[in-house]
Amino acid sequence: MQTLGSFMIYTRIVGSGSFLPTTVVSNNSLAKDLLSRGIHTSDDWIVQRTGIKQRYLAKDDINTSYMAVESAKMALTDSGINASDIDLIIVATSTPDCIFPSTACIVQSKLNANRAAAFDLQAACSGFVYALSTAESFICSKKAKNVLIIGSEKFSRILDWNDRSTCVLFGDGAGAFVLTASYDCGILSSCISSDGSISDILSVSGHFEKGEIKGSPFVKMDGQSVFKNAVKVLEESARAVCNKACVDISNVNWFIPHQANIRIIKMLGRRLNVSDDKFIITVDKHANTSAASIPLAFNVARLDGRIKNGDLVLIQGVGGGFTWGSSLVRI
Missing domain, CATH: 3.40.47.10 (Thiolase/Chalcone synthase)
Structure with missing residues (x-):
């Protein structure tokens, strides 16, 4: 939020979207798989310590940019704003498709968001809040009007499936916001x-x-x-x-x-x-x-x-x- 003259400029969420892979893995299913490799866990053990009952895991041919694009499409449709009107794309991720180009640039191309600058932001699990704060700075300073922020992760790529203390905790998926300048709320x-x-x-x-x-x-x-x-x-x-x-x-x-x-x-x-x-x-x-x-x-x-x-x-x-x-x- 910033004051310009007598008006307050806010950063408003005008659209949201999400994507989850099709493969749902329950605790029981995961426990059976781990047991086949000599690692003991159970649904009760996982639920009591974490609250997790299941997770969505992406197949090998589904990468971070694909999930980001699908969640972004949903958010853009929800917002009523065209991809061609997006000024900036920020993708928060710790599991990019590759070192570079950024996942955000891949997303920009796939969305045909030809006017948008694009970059990745890496703050691990805080990434989406960091992206939201960064987008707010761009909008309130009038450097951008419409910003697409996405959190997209394929954490299954970086899990040691022999480490019970971490492999039961994570899942894959993506979510997106479309943000725009507003004078009434945000x-x-x-x-x-x-x-x-x-x-x-x-x-x-x-x-x-x-x-x-x-x-x-x-x-x-x-x-x-x-x-x-x-x-x-x-x-x-x-x-x-x-x-x-x-x-x-x-x-x-x-x-x-x-x-x-x-x-x-x-x-x-x-x-x-x-x-x-x-x-x-x-x-x-x-x-x-x-x-x-x-x-x-x-x-x-x-x-x-x-x-x-x-x-x-x-x-x-x-x-x-x-x-x-x-x-x-x-x-």
């Missing part, structure tokens, strides 16, 4: 933050060097440290954006945190004194889809009628980096 306040000193608690260390992969190509996580830090920074960030917008947390209609673990979400609710029924929960169905989790959850709640025009929605991300951020939005 993003009221936002903040993004990071702490690189604890980057080792959630990371993928692998990188190319002279044609070889150095480090691990798989997700590594210190679950207890992630839990402790995630709850702390999400609470602080929620209070900060509400205070900045002069909004009492009790007046927020819906909370959409990053869908990583139901225990993190429930603990956050207790810290904020917010009832469970105000949280949009999709982690049980989607698992952790990293940068895609927030737009996927938003679109579910918008399509089923929970999120309505005029609602106050608090969107929050937290993830590797260590990164986090929040946006308070009037729909």
Whole structure:
């Protein structure tokens, strides 16, 4: 939000879309597959620790850009804005199709969004909130009017399927927002933050060097440290954006945190004194889809009628980096 003359320019969500692969893998199915390789887990073990009951996994021929394009098409149709009128495309992803060109440039080409600048943004599971904040800056500074932001992840590519502590947690998918300049409602306040000193608690260390992969190509996580830090920074960030917008947390209609673990979400609710029924929960169905989790959850709640025009929605991300951020939005 920014004041220009006597008018306030807001960044408004005018369209949303999502894409999930067709392959649904239940906990029981995953447990059987892992057991065949000597790794023991169960539906009860996964649900009790994470709240996850199933996840969607993309087949080999479905890549990050494909899922991004499909979610973007849905969001553009929902918004009524043509791809040719998009000024900027930001794709938040930790699993790009390749090192370069950016996934965003591939998306731009496939959408025929010929006027749009395009770039990827890498902030792990906080990526979509970072993209939202970045888009807001472009719109409020009048450097762009219509912006397409997408969170798209094929995390199944970077999972060690012999590591029970991580492989049960993640899924694949994509979600998108179309944003535009507005004078009546939109993003009221936002903040993004990071702490690189604890980057080792959630990371993928692998990188190319002279044609070889150095480090691990798989997700590594210190679950207890992630839990402790995630709850702390999400609470602080929620209070900060509400205070900045002069909004009492009790007046927020819906909370959409990053869908990583139901225990993190429930603990956050207790810290904020917010009832469970105000949280949009999709982690049980989607698992952790990293940068895609927030737009996927938003679109579910918008399509089923929970999120309505005029609602106050608090969107929050937290993830590797260590990164986090929040946006308070009037729909």
